[in-house]
Each structure stands twice: as structure tokens, then as C-alpha cells.
Amino acid sequence: MFEEKDRHLCIIxxxxxxxxxxxxxxxxxxxxxxxxxxxxFFTFWGLDMITKSKMTHLKVSPIGNPSMGIPNAVGGLPxxxxxxxxxxxxxxxxxxxxxxDEFLEMIVDAGGKLYACKxxxxxxxxxxxxxxxxxxxxxxxxxxxxxxxxxxxxxI
Amino acid sequence: MFEEKDRHLCIIxxxxxxxxxxxxxxxxxxxxxxxxxxxxFFTFWGLDMITKSKMTHLKVSPIGNPSMGIPNAVGGLPxxxxxxxxxxxxxxxxxxxxxxDEFLEMIVDAGGKLYACKxxxxxxxxxxxxxxxxxxxxxxxxxxxxxxxxxxxxxI
Amino acid sequence: MFEEKDRHLCIIxxxxxxxxxxxxxxxxxxxxxxxxxxxxFFTFWGLDMITKSKMTHLKVSPIGNPSMGIPNAVGGLPxxxxxxxxxxxxxxxxxxxxxxDEFLEMIVDAGGKLYACKxxxxxxxxxxxxxxxxxxxxxxxxxxxxxxxxxxxxxI
Numbered sequence: 001m002f003e004e005k006d007r008h009l010c011i012i013x014x015x016x017x018x019x020x021x022x023x024x025x026x027x028x029x030x031x032x033x034x035x036x037x038x039x040x041f042f043t044f045w046g047l048d049m050i051t052k053s054k055m056t057h058l059k060v061s062p063i064g065n066p067s068m069g070i071p072n073a074v075g076g077l078p079x080x081x082x083x084x085x086x087x088x089x090x091x092x093x094x095x096x097x098x099x100x101d102e103f104l105e106m107i108v109d110a111g112g113k114l115y116a117c118k119x120x121x122x123x124x125x126x127x128x129x130x131x132x133x134x135x136x137x138x139x140x141x142x143x144x145x146x147x148x149x150x151x152x153x154x155x156i
Numbered sequence: 157m158f159e160e161k162d163r164h165l166c167i168i169x170x171x172x173x174x175x176x177x178x179x180x181x182x183x184x185x186x187x188x189x190x191x192x193x194x195x196x197f198f199t200f201w202g203l204d205m206i207t208k209s210k211m212t213h214l215k216v217s218p219i220g221n222p223s224m225g226i227p228n229a230v231g232g233l234p235x236x237x238x239x240x241x242x243x244x245x246x247x248x249x250x251x252x253x254x255x256x257d258e259f260l261e262m263i264v265d266a267g268g269k270l271y272a273c274k275x276x277x278x279x280x281x282x283x284x285x286x287x288x289x290x291x292x293x294x295x296x297x298x299x300x301x302x303x304x305x306x307x308x309x310x311x312i
Numbered sequence: 313m314f315e316e317k318d319r320h321l322c323i324i325x326x327x328x329x330x331x332x333x334x335x336x337x338x339x340x341x342x343x344x345x346x347x348x349x350x351x352x353f354f355t356f357w358g359l360d361m362i363t364k365s366k367m368t369h370l371k372v373s374p375i376g377n378p379s380m381g382i383p384n385a386v387g388g389l390p391x392x393x394x395x396x397x398x399x400x401x402x403x404x405x406x407x408x409x410x411x412x413d414e415f416l417e418m419i420v421d422a423g424g425k426l427y428a429c430k431x432x433x434x435x436x437x438x439x440x441x442x443x444x445x446x447x448x449x450x451x452x453x454x455x456x457x458x459x460x461x462x463x464x465x466x467x468i
Binding site: 007009019020022023026027029030031033034036061063064065066067071072073076091092094095097152154155156 | 232298301
């Protein structure tokens with residue numbers, strides 16, 4: 001006999017910026033809509049995406065990214081991060097995409113599993129109470145390796 | 157009976173900088189040379205790589221990347237982005253690597269498939285006419301999930 | 313007969329910052345501890361991680377990353393990169409994680425394989441003598457494609 005494994009997408013979210021938070025959520029959501037298992041593992045700056053005090057305040061950086069089209073000498077001025085962030089949020093809302101917290105809730109409701117990286121939690125002095133309720137557990141890298149067997153793994 | 161699937165590399169290109177554009181193209185090209193199917197999916201800033209008005213003007217950021225070896229207080233001065241970009245392009249040309257548009261053409265000629273992300277197109281107010289001719293279609297994230305079944309997926 | 317392939321994790325390291333160097337090393341180390349083959353392929357800025365003169369001096373950027381919590385107008389001041397780097401290193405040491413060079417040595421001792429990207433070496437005018445002793449070979453992208461067959465590939 002030969003049993004086929006279910007397809008599984010494991011996304012490691014390591015960034016805490018608005019522009020790099022959405023791709024992981026959009027892909028996880030798309031996977032779930034297609035009946036594919038989806039696991040999100042939040043590490044390093046990616047913990048901001050599931051930290052209650054930060055997850056609704058993610059920002060986009062106006063500097064260090066020439067694709068923003070803002071010269072660094074301008075982008076570095078006080079207030080520019082908020083301006084760039086407000087502009088991007090407006091575009092995201094126009095497309096009817098939910099905010100990060102709502103999006104994560106949708107993903108959890110659809111069966112997606114969220115995990116936080118233990119090492120990063122320790123490094124940033126966070127504990128379980130700081131995290132979004134939908135997070136299933138805090139796990140180490142070896143546990144992540146076990147849960148991502150046979151998965152397609154993305155690092156964002 | 158047991159049919160072996162062809163190996164397939166799916167690369168999600170999410171960055172619009174010169175230094176993060178080449179890795180995806182080099183890997184896709186290498187895959188095709190080895191007889192491996194290659195699909196490139198352009199999303200977020202990665203759309204710059206296939207936007208006609210931008211694809212030949214990608215830049216590298218002199219700030220926010222300590223590996224550049226330029227102090228941020230210097231890298232942020234007007235004109236530094238162009239200087240850093242010119243220097244990197246010179247090195248790329250010395251190695252006989254083609255410009256982005258030529259490189260994409262080579263990849264398409266070798267059988268590589270290029271797709272643009274619908275959500276990002278909408279967010280950046282782009283339509284099909286803005287895109288490089290070699291792009292096969294504009295697709296959503298669920299379609300991407302379907303075309304990447306059994307693939308090795310990279311997120312750049 | 314049906315022979316099962318060993319699980320294999322291939323990590324492409326393309327960044328030379330402290331915060332993006334550790335995730336690849338932590339994952340490779342975790343894989344090896346679980347009996348999974350691990351290959352690290354260093355390309356572009358990631359070469360800094362295995363360049364003898366740079367690998368112990370990796371820095372974190374205080375600007376261009378809103379998750380750092382430092383306004384760009386402050387983060388861009390002279391000396392701020394060193395301050396941010398010192399702070400992050402202190403947190404990493406508190407958690408008993410080794411420095412980059414020691415960490416790579418542990419990975420090699422545990423059977424991990426390190427490769428440098430030929431194109432990037434040429435671009436940055438590096439030769440074999442500039443590299444950490446534990447690097448197995450300098451290889452091209454097509455060779456990387458061959459060694460990553462059947463692997464889970466991550467791009468960091």
C-alpha cells in the first residue's frame with residue numbers, strides 16, 4: 001500500500017514590516033482555500049506580527065528600499081515612516097484585505113496553525129501572554145524541523 | 157504504475173532591488189540549463205522586475221545594508237544610491253551577466269514561465285500593458301498554489 | 313523496491329547582517345540535530361558570513377527596519393550601527409548562542425556542508441584563501457541545482 005501525504009505549506013515569517021507581513025498571510029490563506037495544510041512559524045522580527053502590542057502597528061520603511069521611489073535623503077526625515085505606512089495601508093484596505101490581526105484570525109479559523117520561535121521570544125524578552133491568542137504554542141527550531149517534514153518550506 | 161514527476165522550481169520574487177533581483181534569475185536560469193522546470197512569480201516590489209518602465213532601472217540601496225560597507229550617514233546623502241547602483245552594475249557586466257530585461261528574455265526562451273501577482277498589480281495600479289511582454293499571465297495566490305504543487309518553492 | 317531518500321535541507325544564505333545570519337545557522341543546526349542532512353550555500357551578501365575578515369564583524373542595521381524601534385532620523389546618526397549591533401550581540405550571548413564562526417564550526421563538525429557561490433565570489437573579488445576553512449568548495453548555480461535535488465530549499 002502507498003499512502004499519499006497531504007500537501008503542507010510551512011511559512012517562516014522573519015520580518016516585522018507591513019510589506020513583508022502580507023505575503024506570508026496571503027500565501028497561507030490561499031493554501032488553506034485550496035485544502036492545503038498551512039503552518040506559520042514566527043521568528044526574529046516576524047514575532048511583531050503576533051505580538052499583541054505591535055501586530056496592529058506594523059510599518060513599512062521609506063528608506064533602504066529603492067522600490068518605494070522615495071530618495072533616502074527624504075525618506076529619512078522624521079514622520080516619513082508614518083506617511084509611507086498610511087499610504088500602503090490605504091492601498092491594502094482599498095483591495096479589501098483585512099488588517100494583520102483579522103487576517104491571522106481568518107487563517108486560524110480556516111485551520112492554519114501559528115507557532116512562535118522560542119529562541120526569538122527569549123531574545124526579545126516576550127512571554128506567552130504577550131502573544132496573539134491564536135498562537136498554538138512556542139516551539140524550538142528542532143520542533144519546527146519535525147513539524148515541517150514533507151512540507152514545502154518558505155522563508156520570508 | 158508509478159509516474160515520476162518532473163522536478164520543478166518555483167521562485168517568488170518579492171524584491172525590486174538589483175541585488176535581490178539577480179539571485180532569482182540566476183537560479184531560474186541554472187534550473188532550466190539542468191532540464192528543471194522553472195516558474196517565476198512576481199509579487200510586491202518584485203513587480204518592478206517585470207514592469208517595462210522600471211525593469212532596466214533597478215537600484216541597490218547604499219543604506220540599511222551594512223554589507224555594503226558604506227556608513228548610513230554617508231549612504232543617505234543625495235546621489236549615493238546611483239553611485240552604489242553604477243558600481244554594482246559594472247561588476248555584474250564584468251562577469252558577462254545580462255541586464256534584467258535580457259536575462260528574463262533568455263529565461264523565457266529557455267522555457268521558463270513568468271507570472272505577475274494580481275493583488276500586487278491592483279495595489280500598485282498596474283495593468284497588463286505595463287508589463288514585460290514575456291509575462292504569461294496575471295494570476296492570484298490560489299492559482300499560484302495550484303501551479304506550485306510538487307515544486308521546490310523559494311521566496312526571495 | 314522503493315528506496316526512501318534521506319531528508320535534506322538546503323539553505324541559501326544571501327544576507328550579511330547579524331539578524332539574517334542566525335536564522336540559517338539555527339535551522340541548519342536544528343536539522344543536523346534531528347538527523348537531517350544540511351547544506352548551506354552562501355551567495356551575494358551572505359558571503360560575508362564565511363569571509364574570514366568579515367564573519368566575526370557582522371552588523372545589524374538600525375535603519376530601514378521599523379521592527380528595530382529606532383526612528384530612521386536617529387538610526388542614521390554615526391555610531392548607531394555599532395550600538396545596535398552591540399545590543400543584539402549581548403542578547404545573543406545571553407542565550408548562549410555561539411558567534412558566527414564557532415556556530416559554523418559546530419555545523420561542519422555535525423556534518424553540515426558549506427559551499428560558496430562562484431559568481432558572487434567573482435563579483436566581490438574573493439578567492440578561496442579569503443574563506444573560512446570549513447567551506448567545502450566554491451560552486452556555480454548549476455552545481456547547486458544538482459546538489460539540492462529532493463531537498464527542501466530555503467532562501468534567506
